[in-house]
Amino acid sequence: MKTAFITGATGFIGANLTRELLARNLNVNIIARTTSNMWRFQDIKGKIKVHNVDILEEKKLTSVVKQIKPDYIFHLAAYGAYPRIQTNEKKILQTNIIGTYNMLKAALDLPYSCFINTGTSSEYGIKNKPMKESDLLEPNMTYGVAKAAATMLCQYFARVHKKPIVTLRPFSVYGYYEERFRLVPDIILNCIKGNDVELTRGEQKRDFIFIEDMIEAYIKAIENPSIKGLVLNVGSGNDISVKEVAKMIHKMVNSKNRLIFGKKKKEPFETDVCWRADISKIRKALHWKPKTNLQEGLKKTIGWFRKNKRLYN
Numbered sequence: 001m002k003t004a005f006i007t008g009a010t011g012f013i014g015a016n017l018t019r020e021l022l023a024r025n026l027n028v029n030i031i032a033r034t035t036s037n038m039w040r041f042q043d044i045k046g047k048i049k050v051h052n053v054d055i056l057e058e059k060k061l062t063s064v065v066k067q068i069k070p071d072y073i074f075h076l077a078a079y080g081a082y083p084r085i086q087t088n089e090k091k092i093l094q095t096n097i098i099g100t101y102n103m104l105k106a107a108l109d110l111p112y113s114c115f116i117n118t119g120t121s122s123e124y125g126i127k128n129k130p131m132k133e134s135d136l137l138e139p140n141m142t143y144g145v146a147k148a149a150a151t152m153l154c155q156y157f158a159r160v161h162k163k164p165i166v167t168l169r170p171f172s173v174y175g176y177y178e179e180r181f182r183l184v185p186d187i188i189l190n191c192i193k194g195n196d197v198e199l200t201r202g203e204q205k206r207d208f209i210f211i212e213d214m215i216e217a218y219i220k221a222i223e224n225p226s227i228k229g230l231v232l233n234v235g236s237g238n239d240i241s242v243k244e245v246a247k248m249i250h251k252m253v254n255s256k257n258r259l260i261f262g263k264k265k266k267e268p269f270e271t272d273v274c275w276r277a278d279i280s281k282i283r284k285a286l287h288w289k290p291k292t293n294l295q296e297g298l299k300k301t302i303g304w305f306r307k308n309k310r311l312y313n
Contacts, residue, residue: 008076015040055099080143096146119169158229171235175211191255198263202243210297235277
C-alpha cells in the first residue's frame with residue numbers, strides 16, 4: 001500500500017483530494033493544527049491518520065515526515081487565498097514561503113516518488129491574454145508574491161537536488177466542500193434558501209475549473225514522475241464573467257430570489273479583461289484535459305449542496 005502525506009488537507013481542495021486517495025486505497029496521512037476545523041472529515045475520521053503539527057514547526061514537521069516516509073507528498077497548506085479575511089501579510093509570507101521550505105527540507109533525504117506543490121493563478125498578476133507558465137510573474141497581491149516564491153523554491157529543489165517535484169497552478173476551482181463564503185457556494189446556498197444575493201457588478205472574469213478535474217490533475221501528476229521541475233496550469237482554458245456564472249446558477253436552481261449586482265466592491269486584483277489559463281502544457285505533459293464543462297460542473301455542485309446543506313447551517 002502506497003503512503004500519501006498531505007498538508008492543507010482540511011481545506012476545500014485538500015479534503016476532496018484526501019477522499020480520492022482513500023478511494024484509491026492509499027494510506028493517507030495529514031497534518032492539522034489542534035485548532036483546525038475538521039468538519040469536512042466527520043464521516044472519514046477513522047480512515048485517515050492525523051498528525052497535529054503546524055507547517056512552521058520545522059523540527060516536529062521533519063520528525064513526522066521521516067516517521068511516515070511517504071511515497072507521495074501533496075503540499076496544499078496556504079494562507080492568504082481568501083484576501084477578504086486572510087489579511088495578515090507576515091503570516092502570508094511565513095506560511096507560504098517558510099512553510100514550503102520546511103516541507104521541502106523535511107522530505108529532502110527521503111526517496112519519495114512525487115512531491116506536488118500547489119500554486120495559484122494569482123502568481124501571474126493581471127494579463128491581457130491567456131496565461132502561460134513561461135509568462136513573467138507580476139503578482140499584484142502579497143499572496144501571489146508568496147506563492148510565486150514558493151513555486152521557485154520548489155523548482156530550485158527539483159533542479160539542484162534532483163527531486164521529483166512539480167507545481168500545479170490552479171485557477172478558480174469550485175465544487176464539493178467549498179467554503180460557504182466563496183462565490184459559487186454563496187450563490188447556490190442563498191438561491192436554495194430563497195435569499196437575495198448581493199454581488200459586485202460581476203464584470204470580472206475567472207477561469208472556473210471543477211473540483212473533480214482538479215483532483216484528476218493531482219492523480220495524473222503522481223502517475224508521471226518524469227515531470228519533475230515543471231509548473232503546470234490547471235484550468236478550463238476558458239473564462240467567464242462572475243455575472244454570467246451567477247445567472248447560470250440562479251436559473252439552474254430555479255429560485256425566486258434576486259441577484260443584486262453592484263452591492264459589493266470589486267477587489268483591486270480582479271480584472272474584467274482576461275483571466276484564463278493556457279492549458280497546452282499540462283495537456284502535453286500529463287495528457288490531462290478538463291472533462292467537465294461549467295454547466296455540468298455547476299449542476300453536480302448544486303446537487304451536492306442540496307444534499308449536504310446541513311453541513312453549512
